[in-house]
Amino acid sequence: VTTATAAVAGHVDPVASPPRTLRLALLGFGSVGSAVARLAHDSPLHPARVTAALVRDVRRDRGPASQGIALASDASSVLASRPDVVIEALGGREPARSLVIDALARGVPVVSANKSLLAWHGDEVLAAAEAARTPLRYEAAVMAGVPFLCAFADRPFAASVHGFTAIVNGTCNFILSAMSGGRATRQQALAEAQRRGYAEPDPSSDVSGRDAAEKLCVLLRHFGGWSTTPNDLDVEGIERIDAEDLEQAREFGGVIRPLVSAAWECERPWAIAAPAFIPRTHPLAAVQGVDSGIVIRTRYHGVLTFGGPGAGPEVTAATLLDDAVTAARPGSSFACAASRRPSWDAPATSWFVRVGAARLPDERDTADLLGSHGVWLKRTSPRDTRRGGERQWALVHADTKPRIESALAALGRAACCDTLAIRAMEA
Amino acid sequence: VTTATAAVAGHVDPVASPPRTLRLALLGFGSVGSAVARLAHDSPLHPARVTAALVRDVRRDRGPASQGIALASDASSVLASRPDVVIEALGGREPARSLVIDALARGVPVVSANKSLLAWHGDEVLAAAEAARTPLRYEAAVMAGVPFLCAFADRPFAASVHGFTAIVNGTCNFILSAMSGGRATRQQALAEAQRRGYAEPDPSSDVSGRDAAEKLCVLLRHFGGWSTTPNDLDVEGIERIDAEDLEQAREFGGVIRPLVSAAWECERPWAIAAPAFIPRTHPLAAVQGVDSGIVIRTRYHGVLTFGGPGAGPEVTAATLLDDAVTAARPGSSFACAASRRPSWDAPATSWFVRVGAARLPDERDTADLLGSHGVWLKRTSPRDTRRGGERQWALVHADTKPRIESALAALGRAACCDTLAIRAMEA
Numbered sequence: 001v002t003t004a005t006a007a008v009a010g011h012v013d014p015v016a017s018p019p020r021t022l023r024l025a026l027l028g029f030g031s032v033g034s035a036v037a038r039l040a041h042d043s044p045l046h047p048a049r050v051t052a053a054l055v056r057d058v059r060r061d062r063g064p065a066s067q068g069i070a071l072a073s074d075a076s077s078v079l080a081s082r083p084d085v086v087i088e089a090l091g092g093r094e095p096a097r098s099l100v101i102d103a104l105a106r107g108v109p110v111v112s113a114n115k116s117l118l119a120w121h122g123d124e125v126l127a128a129a130e131a132a133r134t135p136l137r138y139e140a141a142v143m144a145g146v147p148f149l150c151a152f153a154d155r156p157f158a159a160s161v162h163g164f165t166a167i168v169n170g171t172c173n174f175i176l177s178a179m180s181g182g183r184a185t186r187q188q189a190l191a192e193a194q195r196r197g198y199a200e201p202d203p204s205s206d207v208s209g210r211d212a213a214e215k216l217c218v219l220l221r222h223f224g225g226w227s228t229t230p231n232d233l234d235v236e237g238i239e240r241i242d243a244e245d246l247e248q249a250r251e252f253g254g255v256i257r258p259l260v261s262a263a264w265e266c267e268r269p270w271a272i273a274a275p276a277f278i279p280r281t282h283p284l285a286a287v288q289g290v291d292s293g294i295v296i297r298t299r300y301h302g303v304l305t306f307g308g309p310g311a312g313p314e315v316t317a318a319t320l321l322d323d324a325v326t327a328a329r330p331g332s333s334f335a336c337a338a339s340r341r342p343s344w345d346a347p348a349t350s351w352f353v354r355v356g357a358a359r360l361p362d363e364r365d366t367a368d369l370l371g372s373h374g375v376w377l378k379r380t381s382p383r384d385t386r387r388g389g390e391r392q393w394a395l396v397h398a399d400t401k402p403r404i405e406s407a408l409a410a411l412g413r414a415a416c417c418d419t420l421a422i423r424a425m426e427a
Numbered sequence: 428v429t430t431a432t433a434a435v436a437g438h439v440d441p442v443a444s445p446p447r448t449l450r451l452a453l454l455g456f457g458s459v460g461s462a463v464a465r466l467a468h469d470s471p472l473h474p475a476r477v478t479a480a481l482v483r484d485v486r487r488d489r490g491p492a493s494q495g496i497a498l499a500s501d502a503s504s505v506l507a508s509r510p511d512v513v514i515e516a517l518g519g520r521e522p523a524r525s526l527v528i529d530a531l532a533r534g535v536p537v538v539s540a541n542k543s544l545l546a547w548h549g550d551e552v553l554a555a556a557e558a559a560r561t562p563l564r565y566e567a568a569v570m571a572g573v574p575f576l577c578a579f580a581d582r583p584f585a586a587s588v589h590g591f592t593a594i595v596n597g598t599c600n601f602i603l604s605a606m607s608g609g610r611a612t613r614q615q616a617l618a619e620a621q622r623r624g625y626a627e628p629d630p631s632s633d634v635s636g637r638d639a640a641e642k643l644c645v646l647l648r649h650f651g652g653w654s655t656t657p658n659d660l661d662v663e664g665i666e667r668i669d670a671e672d673l674e675q676a677r678e679f680g681g682v683i684r685p686l687v688s689a690a691w692e693c694e695r696p697w698a699i700a701a702p703a704f705i706p707r708t709h710p711l712a713a714v715q716g717v718d719s720g721i722v723i724r725t726r727y728h729g730v731l732t733f734g735g736p737g738a739g740p741e742v743t744a745a746t747l748l749d750d751a752v753t754a755a756r757p758g759s760s761f762a763c764a765a766s767r768r769p770s771w772d773a774p775a776t777s778w779f780v781r782v783g784a785a786r787l788p789d790e791r792d793t794a795d796l797l798g799s800h801g802v803w804l805k806r807t808s809p810r811d812t813r814r815g816g817e818r819q820w821a822l823v824h825a826d827t828k829p830r831i832e833s834a835l836a837a838l839g840r841a842a843c844c845d846t847l848a849i850r851a852m853e854a
Contacts (some may be wrong), residue, residue, distance in 0.1 A: 039584070039727070043583070043584065046583040046584075145728045145729060145731070146728070146731055147578040147579070147582055147585045147728075147731075148578060150577070150578055150582070151574040151575060151577055151578045152574070154749075154752060154753050154756065155574055155577070155749035155752065155753065156470070156473040156748075156749065156752060157466070157470065157473075157745035157746070157748050157749045158574045158745070158746075158749050281713070283713055283734075286708070286710055286713060293732070300466070300741070300742065300745035301572045301573070301574075301735060301736065301742055301745055301746070302572060302735060302736045302742060303735060303736075304572070304573055304574075304733075304734070304735035305720070305732065305733070305734040305735060306731075306732070306733055306734075307710075307731070307732040307733075308728060308729060308730060308731035308732060309728065309729040309730075314727070315727065315728055315729060318584035318585070318727035318728055319584070319585075319728070321583075321584050322581075322582035322583065322584045322585050325581060325582065325583060326581050326582065329581065
């Protein structure tokens with residue numbers, strides 16, 4: 001088994017060959033934590049096993065997954081067991097933050113899938129890693145199943161990134177995909193996402209864009225060295241998008257996807273987390289269901305794309321275990337704190353606009369009113385009267401969000417319209 | 428600069444921080460070699476410089492790119508300069524093979540973009556790396572601008588690959604893309620590819636499929652631990668595909684792309700390098716021009732995709748320099764030799780078939796004759812008479828290559844037809 005493993009990976013560790021069994025300590029034993037324990041136990045690829053786990057209630061029956069694992073409700077006894085690597089699978093900000101800092105201070109490498117931890121406390125936990133010269137890895141925090149952050153570490157030319165566009169929230173992408181073509185309502189789609197273990201315990205974090213914003217912060221840190229929290233960013237959710245919007249997007253030759261996007265080698269660095277209309281030819285248009293994908297713009301390597309499963313306990317566990325193997329290697333590099341704090345703008349883009357009312361005003365009047373606010377129509381749909389009231393969609397020329405919003409607000413006041421504006425991004 | 432670099436990559440070397448200047452020796456100073464020298468000199472990201480280079484003729488004027496570089500026509504003096512890393516940019520099998528083995532034996536890490544070296548002498552050079560416990564890296568050998576091989580090294584769960592489908596020959600993809608929609612003839616497309624530096628010095632290696640077959644061997648070794656040379660594989664070129672085939676592919680809802688594909692967790696492991704018809708919804712259908720892309724099927728991570736520039740001196744040089752930085756790190760892993768030698772089959776697939784003749788036989792007769800060989804039509808095109816003679820295209824149900832070939836040969840004999848069969852692969 002050892003020989004085959006080394007051959008398959010194309011590389012073998014120069015020191016620990018054949019590899020000894022990795023002793024892992026889990027913080028948290030929920031869906032991801034128990035998948036880690038199962039996978040570590042089952043896997044023939046690399047000997048690893050979970051020896052200790054922090055749980056809230058040690059008496060709860062956790063089935064065969066917890067066999068041979070010392071369960072404890074106090075973190076210090078878990079860390080005192082001297083594991084090779086700590087796998088943080090608690091999620092959320094505290095106690096994850098304190099425990100990760102504690103483990104690093106003891107010189108124990110930490111791997112984590114926790115985007116909230118990195119987004120809100122990235123500076124602090126990475127400074128702790130740097131101070132202890134101990135690895136902190138977070139490959140599973142964004143696009144959980146896709147090993148891509150690691151491809152940029154220690155590769156300075158590839159790391160010459162100046163922007164990216166990505167689908168990082170599997171739940172929202174799953175919901176919008178399932179709603180397309182009228183296959184499911186939003187509620188049905190969400191329920192199915194939860195049933196499959198894709199949706200976060202609190203779905204409002206997904207649909208509001210908060211989860212995407214946290215992952216955007218992780219990406220900004222990793223690719224730009226930027227220290228950013230979600231509070232610094234323009235964030236929108238998918239709450240107001242319905243099946244008719246998705247149908248009209250198709251009529252306009254595109255799809256609506258939950259995106260995060262940023263660029264920083266321009267006059268005004270910008271970063272957004274928002275659903276967006278993209279043309280069918282956009283590389284992210286093909287990313288459907290719970291899959292995630294990223295288009296990375298680099299100076300030396302042109303445009304790079306990476307895609308694959310974005311969520312799910314099993315793929316997250318597999319990535320955490322791979323991170324653990326890497327973090328335990330002698331000479332493994334450690335993350336280091338970002339220091340640059342930009343002020344993020346939101347870009348001027350085209351927009352996909354919906355107006356709805358019991359009775360819409362004359363189309364020419366609408367165009368005149370929007371034009372008086374400097375907003376110009378590029379393309380309009382026929383009017384739709386399916387729901388009793390009238391609805392119409394349009395693509396409008398590039399403009400800033402405040403201008404679009406004030407023009408639509410004026411239209412809403414003048415004609416009792418309900419309006420929705422979604423960004424339209426080019427390839 | 429150093430601090431920014433460390434932050435951008437998200438990781439920093441634990442030992443050599445701040446990094447000292449890497450001293451690089453080049454073997455070969457052609458388009459890739461001189462791009463390496465230029466980029467190493469220009470780059471603010473990581474201090475590196477080329478100190479020595481092996482060239483055929485030391486007196487030839489190489490302009491500013493060779494300033495400060497000790498040029499030599501004997502390899503031993505280049506290796507005796509004790510570089511931190513040797514960058515092999517000779518291409519081809521010899522003297523690359525001997526020089527790489529020599530460098531490794533001296534304990535000097537080697538990086539290479541040379542797929543021929545890996546494909547034909549992979550066992551030998553990797554055994555040399557293993558024996559010397561010295562890194563040999565080859566990220567640029569396949570999909571030169573895309574860092575993806577590295578994402579699987581030292582990640583045993585991600586490395587649970589059981590198959591892949593990829594576009595790895597930028598020249599062929601550029602030619603087929605440029606021929607689509609009648610935008611260029613094959614000759615014009617090839618000339619343009621050569622002008623841009625995408626095409627190999629000898630284009631026959633690209634269009635015959637030999638280049639793709641060598642890269643397929645590198646992928647089989649990296650992802651499966653398989654020891655394979657191009658002689659073991661079913662290889663087809665794009666020589667007989669013309670603009671009308673590409674147009675008809677579009678009518679059938681797809682595109683023709685130069686693919687390599689393999690699967691080995693099945694009853695009969697198979698591997699092919701051949702142009703193929705794929706549906707427009709296939710993830711590789713969006714990979715156009717000189718871009719390359721790969722779809723990797725894994726046990727634990729589902730389906731992963733990677734894409735980006737596949738060729739060009741600049742991106743190849745950037746990847747080589749990133750490999751050099753990684754190879755020079757203390758504790759860097761080294762490649763290890765593969766040992767498994769399977770017998771590769773070719774799979775039964777659907778086929779995209781063209782028949783042409785001064786006058787084609789009756790359509791029903793054609794279907795009957797093919798049916799008598801067990802070959803069944805799925806869809807046919809209208810007949811085309813643009814070139815005086817008649818042409819018709821069809822998609823046929825899944826079958827093996829020998830069966831398709833014998834059926835088409837029988838049709839050719841019976842009705843004086845010229846025939847062409849291209850594989851049709853599903854998503």
